[in-house]
Amino acid sequence: MSITVRSRTVALASLAVAGVLVLAGCSPADRSASADSTPAPTASAPEASGDATPDAGDDAAVDGDVLAERDAFIAAQQQPVGQATLTAKTPAQQELVAQQRAHLEANGGQWSEQAETVTLALGLDACETSILNGHEIDVTSFRTHVVTSPLIQSLAVDDASREGSVSIMVFGTRFLCPDDAPQWEQAWTEAAGEY
Numbered sequence: 001m002s003i004t005v006r007s008r009t010v011a012l013a014s015l016a017v018a019g020v021l022v023l024a025g026c027s028p029a030d031r032s033a034s035a036d037s038t039p040a041p042t043a044s045a046p047e048a049s050g051d052a053t054p055d056a057g058d059d060a061a062v063d064g065d066v067l068a069e070r071d072a073f074i075a076a077q078q079q080p081v082g083q084a085t086l087t088a089k090t091p092a093q094q095e096l097v098a099q100q101r102a103h104l105e106a107n108g109g110q111w112s113e114q115a116e117t118v119t120l121a122l123g124l125d126a127c128e129t130s131i132l133n134g135h136e137i138d139v140t141s142f143r144t145h146v147v148t149s150p151l152i153q154s155l156a157v158d159d160a161s162r163e164g165s166v167s168i169m170v171f172g173t174r175f176l177c178p179d180d181a182p183q184w185e186q187a188w189t190e191a192a193g194e195y
Contacts, residue, residue: 070132136183142191
């Protein structure tokens with residue numbers, strides 16, 4: 001987990017989870033029509049070099065590339081490090097927030113500054129995890145992320161709120177790192193709530 005997310009976790013731990021509870025039980029299919037109709041721009045990943053599999057001696061270079069990609073992603077998201085409240089800045093973030101807000105309100109919830117912060121933080125955290133995992137998310141890495149994320153743990157007061165948080169996280173990847181979203185959705189489906 002990055003310093004960015006860790007610094008936000010303390011502030012987010014005190015947020016109300018009412019909005020998350022309303023979203024419990026949502027699945028990727030519940031919102032597929034609206035998300036599929038709006039492609040979400042995101043920071044592009046660096047082009048892969050000619051070598052598909054680096055030698056063991058290249059680990060430092062690979063780690064440096066991953067960290068550079070992560071840093072570029074964070075910069076492109078325009079979210080100040082250590083800020084307790086996040087607001088949508090990029091077009092992708094704005095579309096995510098608009099759709100999440102519409103979904104929350106359609107299910108009887110009330111949108112708030114905290115709901116926007118949580119929505120953005122969960123999606124950004126997942127995308128950062130994708131980068132740090134070389135854009136390889138499977139059931140194991142998905143479960144590891146869910147059970148070790150201080151952000152998710154701070155929001156998960158029960159199984160329903162945990163599932164709501166995971167739902168928001170997975171949905172957020174469609175906008176903030178759309179190339180990685182299918183892996184997150186597949187892993188979530190395969191995990192079937194067991195994390």
